[in-house]
Amino acid sequence: MAEGFDNDEMKEIVQEFLAEAQEMLEGLDNFFVQLEARPDDTSLLNEIFRAAHSIKGSAGFIGLTRIVEVAHHAENVLNQLRQGMMKAEPAVIDIILEAMDALKLLLEEVHTGVQADVDIDTLTMKLDLLLQWGEDQASSHESTGPAVPDSEEAGMVVPPEDPEESETEEPAPPLPAKVAEIVSRDPSPAVSSQPSPSASAQTEGAAPQSSGVEVDQTIRVETSRLDNVMNLVGELVLGRNRLVRLATDTSGDEDWEKQQKDIAEAVIQLSRVTTDLQLAVIKTRMQPIKKVLGKFPRMVRDLSRKLGKEARLELSGEETELDKSVIEEIGDPLVHIIRNAIDHGLEMPEERLAAGKSPEGVVRISAYQEGNSIVIEISDDGHGVNVDRVRRKAIERNLISAADADRMTTEELVNLIFLPGFSTAEKVTDVSGRGVGMDVVRTNINKINGTVEIRSQNGLGSTFVINLPLTIAIIQALMVAIGDEVYAVPLQSVVETVKITESDIRTLSGAEVLNLRNQVLPLLRLRDEFKIPGEANESAGKNRYVVVVQLGSRSVGLVVEALPYQEEVVIKSMGPILSGIRGMAGATITGDGKVVLILDVGEILQDIQIRGHQGVSAVSR
Missing domain, CATH: 3.30.565.10 (Histidine kinase-like ATPase, C-terminal domain)
Structure with a gap:
């Protein structure tokens, strides 16, 4: 269906409609749940009706007839709810929500071009039966107030003239037999059994899988945040120009010390602007x-x-x-x-x-x-x-x-x-x-x-x-060294670092542990874990460092040989060939130009827990 939109301008209109309609439908799910608890909330009914009418109108303008048909029948039922001809009881809401699920699948149909498995005839039949039931209810007794016109304007609801009288009405008759039979037999016969976009991964039998729908690549950003980014980019350009001039100045008029001082000041200013720009860009991604x-x-x-x-x-x-x-x-x-x-x-x-x-x-x-x-x-x-x-x-x-x-x-x-x-x-x-x-x-x-x-x-x-x-693109990391190898440990999972000697390490049930403030802490030597060639100095007096990392209630001490420095790093993917390596979350390039692997503390702790049968298990702190 999406292939029919060849004009670029029309494609843009369709994409805008899909984004807005999907957002409206997600909001409607929540509104209908609220409506069950507050069936007489006229403002909520008006909000629901306006959203459904907007979807129908926009779909009609674009020519999406299947969406228009479902939305129109659902709108008729919603209008009866507004007029008080029927109550928002659970069985009624079930049928309307089925229509909303069908609309979600039809939107996916427009997006992917693959026809959705929606039985529109069955769905519209149920909605029409529900509509007829509401009309039969209205004609079976005198109305308690003037009916609201079937208007497609803003749609104010006129309340009953006598609220007390409306509260003492006789209970509404049950749903028509045909509708009740269909609902009891299969709550959603008109909608495919495949999960809808709003209910992904609700089946526990498998890990979440791609639904075939492209992930939304757009994000709404407040103009003020973009203005802030633009201002900082301007300051960044000024700082760059200053550094370029200082680096290419060969006049020799200025002494070397003054030039060094100017460069240092320009670098400090550039560092400040870069930090502010980093925070501003992160804010544009926040939702x-x-x-x-x-x-x-x-x-x-x-x-x-x-x-x-x-x-x-x-x-x-x-x-x-x-x-x-x-x-x-x-x-x-x-x-x-x-x-x-x-x-x-x-x-x-x-x-x-x-x-x-x-x-x-x-x-x-x-x-x-x-x-x-x-x-x-x-x-x-x-x-x-x-x-x-x-x-x-x-x-x-x-x-x-x-x-x-x-x-x-x-x-x-x-x-x-x-x-x-x-x-x-x-x-x-x-x-x-x-x-x-x-x-x-x-x-x-x-x-x-x-x-x-x-x-x-x-x-x-x-x-x-x-x-x-807050973000997974840039993290604070503690650099740890084993021989000539350097690794980055996400600082968020680091509890503390402890300086020890080999004589402080004990063995319990075949596993190395450390007595840390009367708590037994299991140890993991990264040299052995990653099979780093060479041997560390094992003399009793040789200092070691234990980086205590914690994930939830589980803790482990990573035995390393040095703690060079701490740095803010940008996580980069290692690509499809190396991405499956256990214990590695990615890689980064440090300030001195070296490529450093970032440890995945979660996987390391999980591997230790799996080895529990051999006596190595993470101990709660």
Whole structure:
């Protein structure tokens, strides 16, 4: 379908329509969830109607007839809701949301040129039956107030003349038999079973895969931020001109010391402007996290209805900003965590009542900035993690040995749910049970230099704490040396550095450890890990350095031979050939022109944990 737009100007109009329509539909998902809780909110109904009408009008201008047809039928139903001819009960919202999902797939059809698997005839039949049901309701009793004209203007809703009378109306009759039968048989027969763009990676059975839709390569930036970048570029040009003049000045009129002083001042000024420019460019890439969180109210609503549970989602800190690349990567892990909270965390309504809780469970997501990191907490008020069950399942699946389990703390046992293949589900469903979801969470978060851990209290619920960098392109790194080799360790994961001698290292269960303030810290010699040729001086008096790194509750000491310096580095990909090397997150070029590999602390700690059967395991600090 997209191939039909040959004119460049028309292509630009279509792309603008796709971006705006997708944004509107994502917002509508959230609006409909709110509408279920506040069915008489006229301002919300007006907002929903205007969005649907805008999509229909713009699609009609471009000539997208399939989108117009679905939007028109949905708009008719929405207009009845505005006029009070029907109530926004869950079964009604189900059908309207199905239409919204169909519109998302039709937008994808325009974008990719591949026809979407949407049965428009079935969908419009359901919407028409719903429309007829609303008209039958309206004609069966006298209206309590003047009907709102079917206008395509701004659309103000006229309230009933007597609110008390409207509250005492007889209950609305059930949905028509044909619609009820279709809904009960298959909630979404008109829409393909493939995941929609707004619900990617909601199936736990596999790691997130490319959907075939191009990732959005555009970003909206405030003009003031671009103005700031432009001003700084101007200062950068002035600084460059100053340095060029000083470097090419051969007049010899000025003495050498004065020239050196001028060059030093120009370099300092250039450094200051470069730092400011770096921060300004990072800000242009920042987006509010609500871009990701906006799709979750709909997901919580649908999943809780499917599982027969009552759940409410509470959001806070939606304006917290993250780098666009981090925003793109964090969506799938959050989907898995929220699905896990509803499926495994929240109890059934009768169980909650028996435990003295409200029948409605609550899932809370909060985001806030803490130093140079962004923290996202996802908590639920369910029954918490059953530590004994986790221990038993981990041993049954040979993920840990019984001896390892006896040595582990409660916190370590709880965090075993992140191991590949772990699941406490008794049977596999389309929601959970394959032991992939939490592994995907940790893998994806580690990939962007973040950390995740879980805190749980029996009977009170669980909290997932995700710690993310503000940006993943530029990081502070600690340089460590082993012989002539230099590596970069992301400073965010470094807790401290300790100077030791060989005599301070002990052996426990065949593994080297360090007694650090009465805590047993497992050690890893990077020389041995990376098989660096040559031998270090092993004399008892030779100094060593231990870089203590931590990811969540796990810590390990990296034994190195020197700590040359600390530097801000730009992460570069090592390309497809070298990208699969374990323990390496990328590479960078340092100030002296050398290429230095950046360590992936998450993978190093994961490898150590997997070696737990040989007695090497990360110990909680």
